[in-house]
Amino acid sequence: MKLVGQQKPELLLTETHHMCPGCGEPLALRGYLEAIQELGLSQRAIAVAGIGCYTSFSMTTDVDLVQALHGRAPSVATGVKRMLPDSIVFTVQGDGDMVNEGLQEVLHTAARGEAVTCILLNNGVFGETGGHMTATSVIGQRTKNTLDGRDADYHGYPILIGDLLAQLQGAAYVARGSVHNAGAVARTKRMFKRAFQTQMDGGFSFVEVLTMCPTGWFIPTSEGPDYMSATLGEVHIMGELKVDGVVKSTDELHEENVRKAAEMEQALARGGIDT
Amino acid sequence: MSSTGMKLMEGSEAMAEASIAAGCKFFAGYPMTPFTELLEHFAKRLPEEGGVCINAESELEAAGMVWGALSTGARAATGSTGQGLSLMQETFSEITLAELPLVIFNMARGQQDYYQSTRGGGHGDYRHIVLAPMDIGEAVQLTQLAFHLADKWRNPVLVYGDYLIAHIQEAVDIARVDFDEPLPAKDWAVDGSLGGSGRSRLVSSLGFAKAGQPSPGIERHLRAMAEKFAAIEASEIRVETGGLDDAETVIVAFGSPGKFVRYVVAQLRAEGEKIGYVRPITLWPFPYETIAAAAEGAERVGVFELCAGQMIDDVRLGVLGRAPVTGIGGISTDGSGFGVGPLLDAELIRERVLALHRGAPLPPLPDNERML
Ligand code: SF4
Numbered sequence: 001m002k003l004v005g006q007q008k009p010e011l012l013l014t015e016t017h018h019m020c021p022g023c024g025e026p027l028a029l030r031g032y033l034e035a036i037q038e039l040g041l042s043q044r045a046i047a048v049a050g051i052g053c054y055t056s057f058s059m060t061t062d063v064d065l066v067q068a069l070h071g072r073a074p075s076v077a078t079g080v081k082r083m084l085p086d087s088i089v090f091t092v093q094g095d096g097d098m099v100n101e102g103l104q105e106v107l108h109t110a111a112r113g114e115a116v117t118c119i120l121l122n123n124g125v126f127g128e129t130g131g132h133m134t135a136t137s138v139i140g141q142r143t144k145n146t147l148d149g150r151d152a153d154y155h156g157y158p159i160l161i162g163d164l165l166a167q168l169q170g171a172a173y174v175a176r177g178s179v180h181n182a183g184a185v186a187r188t189k190r191m192f193k194r195a196f197q198t199q200m201d202g203g204f205s206f207v208e209v210l211t212m213c214p215t216g217w218f219i220p221t222s223e224g225p226d227y228m229s230a231t232l233g234e235v236h237i238m239g240e241l242k243v244d245g246v247v248k249s250t251d252e253l254h255e256e257n258v259r260k261a262a263e264m265e266q267a268l269a270r271g272g273i274d275t
Numbered sequence: 276m277s278s279t280g281m282k283l284m285e286g287s288e289a290m291a292e293a294s295i296a297a298g299c300k301f302f303a304g305y306p307m308t309p310f311t312e313l314l315e316h317f318a319k320r321l322p323e324e325g326g327v328c329i330n331a332e333s334e335l336e337a338a339g340m341v342w343g344a345l346s347t348g349a350r351a352a353t354g355s356t357g358q359g360l361s362l363m364q365e366t367f368s369e370i371t372l373a374e375l376p377l378v379i380f381n382m383a384r385g386q387q388d389y390y391q392s393t394r395g396g397g398h399g400d401y402r403h404i405v406l407a408p409m410d411i412g413e414a415v416q417l418t419q420l421a422f423h424l425a426d427k428w429r430n431p432v433l434v435y436g437d438y439l440i441a442h443i444q445e446a447v448d449i450a451r452v453d454f455d456e457p458l459p460a461k462d463w464a465v466d467g468s469l470g471g472s473g474r475s476r477l478v479s480s481l482g483f484a485k486a487g488q489p490s491p492g493i494e495r496h497l498r499a500m501a502e503k504f505a506a507i508e509a510s511e512i513r514v515e516t517g518g519l520d521d522a523e524t525v526i527v528a529f530g531s532p533g534k535f536v537r538y539v540v541a542q543l544r545a546e547g548e549k550i551g552y553v554r555p556i557t558l559w560p561f562p563y564e565t566i567a568a569a570a571e572g573a574e575r576v577g578v579f580e581l582c583a584g585q586m587i588d589d590v591r592l593g594v595l596g597r598a599p600v601t602g603i604g605g606i607s608t609d610g611s612g613f614g615v616g617p618l619l620d621a622e623l624i625r626e627r628v629l630a631l632h633r634g635a636p637l638p639p640l641p642d643n644e645r646m647l
Contacts, residue, residue: 013486014487043470066478067478072335075336076342078336082327084466108332
């Protein structure tokens with residue numbers, strides 16, 4: 001039997017990377033690359049990458065790729081898609097890129113109902129600059145420019161971008177996944193597949209993935225997943241926020257998550273998780 | 276479309292039609308006077324021709340969208356005026372360093388955006404070819420040349436239009452111009468087809484390549500760009516001159532004012548005055564050597580531009596002390612600040628050229644009476 005870690009996705013040129021130990025971003029990368037391959041879209045996919053730690057994936061991802069500026073990927077993706085309507089176009093952006101610098105771009109692209117998929121790797125921090133507050137950092141989160149924790153009175157409140165996008169009529173599918181445990185990784189991969197399917201049906205889709213950044217959170221690598229579910233995960237609630245145009249409430253998502261956690265316990269007790 | 280036949284057309288419409296004749300398939304823009312009509316014509320005509328025009332939610336998005344369209348190998352353009360172009364500069368820099376063949380329409384309010392167009396407000400060691408038509412007929416030609424040069428050099432080309440060119444009408448025939456020069460294949464363009472082959476493409480400004488492919492690295496990439504700019508400087512200068520053989524006074528002007536100056540100089544020469552003119556058609560690369568040669572035998576050089584003085588810096592670099600250089604234009608706008616001011620008038624320009632020629636003080640600038 002091959003371990004998951006030994007299975008390089010076909011659309012990855014090399015396993016070599018320069019991410020920190022414990023980083024969640026490569027898990028998300030694997031998820032969407034496998035989703036593309038399993039849907040048979042490898043020769044139709046075009047990526048548009050933003051600027052962040054994940055920009056290094058631009059060199060190792062074996063799909064055609066346009067490297068965009070910080071914040072601008074959804075507009076660049078729009079131009080690609082309008083010229084090549086049969087392609088599958090997706091952006092890869094971080095929270096600093098999408099929610100800080102480029103908020104209007106993703107909002108307008110969603111509102112326009114552009115048939116692209118925007119992928120957000122959300123770790124609530126500018127990892128690449130060394131751990132600074134972003135628009136998705138949660139209240140109390142310690143960063144290099146919120147040393148005593150993000151204070152709502154002083155720094156304002158985080159933006160729950162998935163929830164915001166779900167409200168837009170032009171957004172057809174909106175989901176928030178995570179990579180803090182195996183069940184979440186599997187669930188997120190299913191979200192990627194639904195998102196790409198939505199794009200093929202002509203709609204805008206969005207998948208946010210909560211990813212660990214132990215370096216930018218200033219915690220030991222092994223504590224990343226638990227820290228994440230206790231902080232970011234409590235504010236940015238995981239689940240499918242909008243499916244077929246129907247928006248789910250936070251309570252519904254909570255309920256669903258409790259049920260899924262119980263299912264996972266049972267699956268683990270049976271000895272495995274079906275991806 | 277082979278030719279529209281002779282037709283009375285507004286400049287904005289003519290430039291949009293010329294773009295379509297050149298094979299432009301994508302346009303994105305945000306309304307702003309006097310660029311708005313160009314956007315309107317693209318919005319109406321591109322879909323009819325199988326292309327796409329997006330009414331972008333801001334100039335930032337327009338620039339991003341055209342970046343994406345260019346990455347697929349399509350001929351694509353955007354544009355704006357002053358402030359709108361300022362907003363786009365970050366993306367323009369990056370598109371240049373990614374070597375994408377962008378065409379930009381700067382439908383300028385006056386000539387105060389010469390620095391913005393020729394020096395750019397963006398980051399990095401980059402250059403844009405800048406073409407400055409003097410009227411609609413030339414704008415039709417230069418618009419098509421812009422798409423050609425952009426593909427030839429894989430570099431943005433900016434067409435410097437203005438309020439007058441955008442809004443007046445002229446009879447023009449828009450026929451596709453075939454440039455007798457092969458263009459490089461766009462084998463760099465993304466289409467998704469090479470996914471999973473190990474040879475997928477990367478359109479990037481950063482000098483990176485996909486793992487396993489040769490990568491120049493950022494330093495070599497930027498040096499190669501600098502060499503390209505030097506090659507453009509050596510081969511793409513376009514300039515018109517008149518009456519330089521015996522000129523004691525040389526007047527330099529570009530765009531619509533260049534056409535006024537040409538008319539005034541012809542009039543004065545017919546009256547026996549030894550005056551000549553230089554009209555740069557490419558603002559970058561700038562015709563420094565033509566200016567130098569013109570200044571060699573002249574006693575004085577005047578620069579007529581509708582701003583406080585920007586091109587005059589380039590003229591001085593060309594003249595390099597061979598003759599005194601004087602700005603004889605100035606700031607002149609209509610009451611809104613968007614349009615043509617009273618200084619763009621053959622009689623007034625004639626007075627100023629003659630004043631310089633005779634060593635008399637320049638007449639005061641005419642004031643705009645109309646307040647908004
Ligand atoms: S800084 Fe954070 S996001 Fe960046 S590679 Fe390290 S762990 Fe990952």
